[in-house]
Amino acid sequence: MDSIKKLLPKTYFQRKRVAQEVYIVVTHYKNLMPVLDNYVFNDGRTNYLMSLSGTIPVMFKDTSYNIPVCLWLDESYPQTAPICYVKPTKDMVTVRGKHVDSNGEVMLPFLQEWSQETCDLVSLLQVISAVFGESPPVCVRPPQETAQETAQASCSLQFYRQAEGLDEDAQLFLTTEDDQPFHQDNETNC
Structure with a gap:
């Protein structure tokens, strides 16, 4: 956990809690990794933020699939909900639906009703896995015509x-x- 806290920029308001939650996530979700990078907001401004990037297991029709995701943590996290995306590989396309827009952004009631007292990253990932199990957000890219x-x-x-x-x-x-x-x-x- 200390290595994550050292990696986390000092601009985060609740560094200890963020580091603890990230540590718990990477312990439970072995294919998610903490990454520091610039996040570009819709208004064009950028900020150096931590994200959790990789895949999460999702059960769909009795088969487990690894769905690529990226969860961005704003400096105000956990006061504000993470910004979540599906990140399809080159062999996948995003399936726009009720919970995923055409840019791959994940939109869930859980995120809209986010409360730092009752919500955390592991719970969010469990909700995402359940929702994606009902309606997968990616599919295999159809072969291109030559x-x-x-x-x-x-x-x-x-x-x-x-x-x-x-x-x-x-x-x-x-x-x-x-x-x-x-x-x-x-x-x-x-």
């Missing part, structure tokens, strides 16, 4: 248009599975 596949698809579409006598502004009308036409708002120009 340039050749993209060119072939474009050539096939152009050939179809020429064979059917369609010009560039032709409309494609689709039907639904029940053979009912889509509403006008859902039609597209090809």
Whole structure:
């Protein structure tokens, strides 16, 4: 715990509590590591903060997955809740949903109702694991089309248009599975 306290910038208001909580987290979550780095806030200002970065285990459909996360601790922590993100690897994409936005920021009632008297990092990670077990925040990135596949698809579409006598502004009308036409708002120009 002393090594974490030494690592923690002196600008933290409750250094001892922060160091103690970080120590407990890295004891229970072996794949999370304390990291010091600049955090960029939405308004553009930056601050040198501690984060916990790595993976946490999440059970989804009876299988354990390691979900990459990063929890930033502001200098006012534990008075303020951590700023939490899902950090997908290059082989993953973020799945935007009820609890994760398109930037990967985690939004939970637990964070919105944060209280330094009743909340801590281990409890937060348990809540995150449970929520992500119900609705995973990442998935495997679909394979990228190669340039050749993209060119072939474009050539096939152009050939179809020429064979059917369609010009560039032709409309494609689709039907639904029940053979009912889509509403006008859902039609597209090809």
